[in-house]
Amino acid sequence: MATSMAGKKTIVISSVLLQILLYLSAAYSVLYFICTLAMIIYKTQVLSYPDGQLALDVCLLFLMAGLEVLRIYWGVRGNLQESEGYVGLNLIATGATVLLALYYILWQSYVLRADVIIGTILICLYGITGIVGFGTLARFTSAYS
Structure with missing residues (x-):
């Protein structure tokens, strides 16, 4: 509980767990972006892209990075x-x-085992978050309605 300027008690209902998960997923997303970009570069050298x-693949990766920045911010x-x-915007x-x-795990041109591993970890982190x-x-909605 916090005390406001007028001396009234206010209840803080923000989620510490959500905050930790958002910071963790932000850090992992940077790692995911770097690894996926490196694997795309590797695939262009070793394999022939259609x-x-x-x-x-590159545009969707940068779109994903932009959405990730917005997701974390929101x-x-x-x-x-x-x-x-x-x-709500964060959940969308x-x-x-x-x-x-899922695109990078299932539908990109060439899917490596490393793509599946790092993508699955990312999706699990998204699921928990x-x-x-x-x-x-739900807690915010019930407290403010």
């Missing part, structure tokens, strides 16, 4: 400000990044 597929801001809107962005991570995010959103 026409247009290399551009698609999640951290929503959690700290106890904002239902930002946490999480869904989009899960689909992009999403579950905690839904719980946090």
